[in-house]
Amino acid sequence: MFSYNNYKEIIQIIKKSGKYSSFHEVKSSSLEEKRREEFILMRHDVEFSVERAFKLAKLENDNDFCSHYFFQLTNNAYNFLSRKNIDMINEMINFGHKVGLHFHLNDLTEIEDIKKQIVKEIQIMSEMLNFKIDSFSIHRPTVGVLRANIKLPGIINAYEDRFFSFTENVKENPPEILYIADSKHRWNYGLEPDKATLMNNKRIQILTHPYSWTPEGYDNLNNFRTLIAEKQDILIETLDAETKHFKEIRDAL
Ligand SMILES: [Zn+2]
Incomplete structure (x- = not known):
């Protein structure tokens, strides 16, 4: 599970379904239109x-498939604004992928404050990339944030009601738009993007987290082991590049 071969199979099914769409292509202004519309959205x-996201984007590109990547600006494990990451993200945009903000609430709870901060972070990202960012998804959204159905002029919210059905009780009130997510390194609620599921549902949003996907398709333990090793390599490269005295002790580590 979560191997590149596994991911390629999912792409093939989505392409065959004829329902693949970007967030930007979903129209549906009225409820009736919305119910007639069919789509499968792919969000990361x-x-x-960023390295694993870039590799997944490359895999998609090799398989003639474009999707939507959402990055955090205030992440503690990667720096969106580093030159290396900006270069990779620009290359992803050149591949044809869409890039948006994966907004970390950082303890904000007031919807008006959240809206202002989203606009601010989108502006910073756009300026640094030299590319207009016009979409966001919220990292670990609270029920209050989902219920608020945030809409900002000219900006796509991956959780707004065109793309996502917020329901307080999934069993009593099943969502009209199917949501399939690989959170916690497993397919949540037992819902997988297999052929039957993707063919038999009219509107679907798939969320994946690129750190979960590798060529090998590791289990949870080995996925984290390899991720930590990759991050360590990046720190060592950085220490090597930015100091002289690291080299003196590097072999003794
Ligand atoms: Zn997140």
Whole structure:
């Protein structure tokens, strides 16, 4: 599970379904239109590793598929604004992928404050990338944030009601738009993007986290082991590049 071969199979099914769409292509202004519309959206929230997101984007590109990557600006494990990451993100945009903000609430709870901060972070990202960012998804959204159905002029919210059905009780009130997510390194609620599920549902949003996906398709333990090793390599590269005295002791580590 969560191997590149596994991911390629999912892409093939989505392409065959004829329902693949970007967030920007979903129209549906009225409820009736919305119910007639069919789509499968592919969203990636980037939590820890721009490198793994870049590799997944490359895999998609090799398979003639474009999707939507959401990055955090205030992440503690990667720096969106580093030159290396900006270069990778620009290359992803050149591949044809869409890039948006994966907004970390950082303890904000007031909807008006959240809206202002989203606009501010989108502006910073756009300026640094030299590319207009016009979409966001919220990292670990609270019920209050989902219920608020945040809409900002000219900006797409991956959790707004065109793309996501917020329901307080999934059993009593099943969502009209199917939501399939790989959170916690497993397919949540037992829902997988397999052929039957993708063919038999009219409107679907799939969320994956690129750090969960590797060529090998590791289990949870080995996925984290390899992720930590990759992050360590990046720190060592940085220490090497930015100091002289690291080299003196590097072999003794
Ligand atoms: Zn997240």
